[in-house]
Amino acid sequence: MLKIGIFGVGHLGKIHLSQLVTMKDVEVVGFFDPSDANAASIADLYNIPRFKSAEELILAVDAIDIVAPTTLHFNLCEMAIRNGKHIFVEKPMTNTIDEAKTLVKLVEEANIKFQVGHVERFNPAFLSLKGYDLNPMFIEVHRLAEFNPRGTDVSVILDLMIHDIDIVLSIVKSSISRISASGVAVMSDTPDIANVRIEFHNGCVANLTSSRISLKKMRKMRLFQKDAYIGIDFLDKKSEIIKLKSPADEGKFTLDIETNSGKKTIAIDNPEIKQTNAIRMELEMFRDSILQNKPVAVTAVDGLMAVDVAHQILHKINKTLAEEQATK
Numbered sequence: 001m002l003k004i005g006i007f008g009v010g011h012l013g014k015i016h017l018s019q020l021v022t023m024k025d026v027e028v029v030g031f032f033d034p035s036d037a038n039a040a041s042i043a044d045l046y047n048i049p050r051f052k053s054a055e056e057l058i059l060a061v062d063a064i065d066i067v068a069p070t071t072l073h074f075n076l077c078e079m080a081i082r083n084g085k086h087i088f089v090e091k092p093m094t095n096t097i098d099e100a101k102t103l104v105k106l107v108e109e110a111n112i113k114f115q116v117g118h119v120e121r122f123n124p125a126f127l128s129l130k131g132y133d134l135n136p137m138f139i140e141v142h143r144l145a146e147f148n149p150r151g152t153d154v155s156v157i158l159d160l161m162i163h164d165i166d167i168v169l170s171i172v173k174s175s176i177s178r179i180s181a182s183g184v185a186v187m188s189d190t191p192d193i194a195n196v197r198i199e200f201h202n203g204c205v206a207n208l209t210s211s212r213i214s215l216k217k218m219r220k221m222r223l224f225q226k227d228a229y230i231g232i233d234f235l236d237k238k239s240e241i242i243k244l245k246s247p248a249d250e251g252k253f254t255l256d257i258e259t260n261s262g263k264k265t266i267a268i269d270n271p272e273i274k275q276t277n278a279i280r281m282e283l284e285m286f287r288d289s290i291l292q293n294k295p296v297a298v299t300a301v302d303g304l305m306a307v308d309v310a311h312q313i314l315h316k317i318n319k320t321l322a323e324e325q326a327t328k
Helices: 011-020 036-045 054-059 070-082 097-109 156-171 278-291 300-327
Strands: 002-007 026-032 063-066 086-090 114-117 138-144 176-184 193-200 205-211 218-225 228-233 238-244 253-259 262-269
Touching: 002 011, 002 054, 002 278, 011 026, 011 036, 011 278, 026 054, 054 070, 063 070, 063 278, 070 086, 070 097, 086 278, 097 300, 114 278, 114 300, 138 156, 156 193, 156 205, 156 218, 156 300, 176 300, 193 300
Parallel strands: 002 026, 002 063, 063 086, 086 114, 138 205
Antiparallel strands: 138 218, 176 193, 193 205, 218 228, 228 238, 238 262, 253 262
């Protein structure tokens, strides 16, 4: 039985808690949240004690689930690591690059499991492509959300775009050669909308657009590679593959098109989507990594890479804004 404590029972924390209390081989020992309102709502739903301090809860458990504001991640992680506790921490792993680098070093030195909550890795639409050879040369991403004051403690880069940064870095097996970015703060003190171009040494280019001031929601990624187009809809949980027909595509829907080099036949495939709960799956894999001594699904190094790229983007945006101000 894995004894776990949860830090932060706001909107997302409540979702985590609802999964953990029904999970096999898991005992939720308690929670810590400085908000009396959050704590009261949990008392009404679950018979789970509220701990008076973070230290007290850490000492009472085997593992912790951190769903607190990003600015608190580093201190909670450091405290738990120094006490030999396993850690699941929501994205972004930390608020700064230096904090992320320190945590990677501490995790390497400690005998613990450390998993970062990049939940889109477990989205059914993305999972449906497992086993398919993804080797994109161009990636187009749009992640749009309606404005919500929750999450504005960090920029749209660390709030929303970091999901897609992590996915892109997990797909493109190459180092980054150049980043270009622009962004605007509209409703908060940090960028609320941003457009980013990431160029990789293997020639792949990724264009990412994120906004938290949109009138409609969208979470789509399009991959273009030599032999195929792959569309991923993270919001509606659908995916499609369109490619030149091969013998393995017999029985699939096909379409003939005329090109300058003659008639081509393309095959259209909609991979089977297995309806799964992404948050539950990532938490179950965290549990299994501890109880069965398996590798974690998203490592501290993965978390560091996403934070690093996110801050490179923020630096580019801030530099551009400063240059614009200087010319006025």
